[in-house]
Amino acid sequence: MTDRKRILTFLSIATVLALAVGYGVGVNMASEDQAIAVELSPVKANPDRDRYFPGTEDLAPDEMRVVALGTGMPSARPKQAAACFLVELGNGDKFLFDIGSGSHERIAAMKIPYDYLDKVFIGHLHVDHYGDLPTFWLGGTVMNRLVPLRVWGPNGSTPELGTTAALEHMKQMYVWDIGTRSGVIDFRGGELQVNEFPFDGINAVIYDENGVVIRSIPAIHGLDGAVSFILEWNGYKFVYGSDTYPNTWYIEHAKGADIAIHECFLPPTLLVEKQGFSPLEGLTVGTQGHTSPEQFGKVMAMVEPRLAVGYHFYNDFDIEPEVRDRVRKTYDGELSLAVDYMVWNVTRDGIRVRMAVKDEEVWPSPAIREKISPDFRDAITFSEFTLSGREAFPEVVGPIYEEINEIYGTDFKPGL
Numbered sequence: 001m002t003d004r005k006r007i008l009t010f011l012s013i014a015t016v017l018a019l020a021v022g023y024g025v026g027v028n029m030a031s032e033d034q035a036i037a038v039e040l041s042p043v044k045a046n047p048d049r050d051r052y053f054p055g056t057e058d059l060a061p062d063e064m065r066v067v068a069l070g071t072g073m074p075s076a077r078p079k080q081a082a083a084c085f086l087v088e089l090g091n092g093d094k095f096l097f098d099i100g101s102g103s104h105e106r107i108a109a110m111k112i113p114y115d116y117l118d119k120v121f122i123g124h125l126h127v128d129h130y131g132d133l134p135t136f137w138l139g140g141t142v143m144n145r146l147v148p149l150r151v152w153g154p155n156g157s158t159p160e161l162g163t164t165a166a167l168e169h170m171k172q173m174y175v176w177d178i179g180t181r182s183g184v185i186d187f188r189g190g191e192l193q194v195n196e197f198p199f200d201g202i203n204a205v206i207y208d209e210n211g212v213v214i215r216s217i218p219a220i221h222g223l224d225g226a227v228s229f230i231l232e233w234n235g236y237k238f239v240y241g242s243d244t245y246p247n248t249w250y251i252e253h254a255k256g257a258d259i260a261i262h263e264c265f266l267p268p269t270l271l272v273e274k275q276g277f278s279p280l281e282g283l284t285v286g287t288q289g290h291t292s293p294e295q296f297g298k299v300m301a302m303v304e305p306r307l308a309v310g311y312h313f314y315n316d317f318d319i320e321p322e323v324r325d326r327v328r329k330t331y332d333g334e335l336s337l338a339v340d341y342m343v344w345n346v347t348r349d350g351i352r353v354r355m356a357v358k359d360e361e362v363w364p365s366p367a368i369r370e371k372i373s374p375d376f377r378d379a380i381t382f383s384e385f386t387l388s389g390r391e392a393f394p395e396v397v398g399p400i401y402e403e404i405n406e407i408y409g410t411d412f413k414p415g416l
């Protein structure tokens with residue numbers, strides 16, 4: 001045995017003995033101050049739990065937090081909604097990237113007042129990337145959003161394939177819904193501001209406010225009119241791919257990213273086995289329409305981000321290991337294979353990865369602006385026909401009005 005080995009062996013034995021003595025004797029050996037530190041049945045909160053509880057943590061002024069609020073496939077399921085990522089910056093700004101089917105309830109779980117969630121960037125117009133925009137837009141108006149909703153999205157090869165046309169039709173689709181709000185609630189949050197930009201801009205600035213710059217690069221997916229986004233603030237760089245086949249723009253402009261998110265689709269074998277695709281469909285969808293795990297890894301090996309994030313597959317206990325193995329064929333850097341409620345806190349020192357704990361019984365946050373009473377004359381009234389079916393139950397409804405009038409010193413009377 002060499003001297004060095006002898007010393008190491010001695011140190012190992014000494015450590016084991018010290019631990020054994022420490023555990024065996026416990027707090028009896030410690031001084032009074034140390035005894036408090038190792039108390040086995042603490043009555044104080046432990047702030048070091050390795051979970052993120054929304055609404056309970058400050059964000060440092062120079063910190064960025066990213067939360068996965070949709071990481072799955074077009075049909076939302078309890079475990080995974082379709083694409084949606086929230087970016088929160090230490091300056092107070094918040095951005096949503098894609099707002100796919102089922103993601104709205106996850107957004108609500110973040111317990112953020114809706115006035116602060118007024119900026120949505122849509123990478124392309126597949127339903128799994130903006131299917132929850134209507135519910136977030138109109139649902140938000142009854143969840144105390146009192147500012148317009150601002151939406152950024154690409155144009156298409158013809159006007160009707162662009163974001164402006166899509167959202168104009170969305171407004172038409174909800175004319176009845178909007179009609180029910182008119183003259184009934186403060187509907188300022190129902191205003192929709194659409195910012196369409198050219199899909200073929202390469203690293204083109206589409207947003208520049210409050211020290212935050214967001215650029216777009218073209219993506220290759222579906223039809224002309226798909227993009228990826230690059231957000232830069234405070235020296236940090238966040239890249240969101242939405243959906244795309246591997247492309248030169250992403251590889252060039254995502255370089256240096258702190259977090260680079262890119263689709264990482266199910267391998268063709270699993271598309272055939274688990275989703276019933278034919279072998280050719282599996283290959284075409286899995287490697288030509290989307291990006292397979294091996295292709296994802298290749299992209300990330302070229303981008304070299306601080307952290308690569310793959311998403312857009314059913315991330316289950318029996319699927320993740322295979323996807324990870326396939327990514328590892330081509331990429332050996334830092335990697336998260338995202339699932340809903342995964343949280344990344346980005347600082348200069350490192351990127352902390354945790355899971356958020358969701359409260360199933362979330363209520364909307366109170367309005368952060370004073371509500372303006374609507375002009376009730378704007379309300380659209382029922383026809384005589386519908387009114388003829390009323391059962392007013394004055395003996396039931398009267399006391400409810402009296403209860404409120406007594407509490408708030410008002411003199412309201414039933415409208416119908």
Ligand SMILES: [Zn+2]
Binds near residue numbers: 124126129221222243
């Ligand atoms: Zn898509």
Ligand SMILES: [Zn+2]
Binds near residue numbers: 083126128129243312
């Ligand atoms: Zn998609």
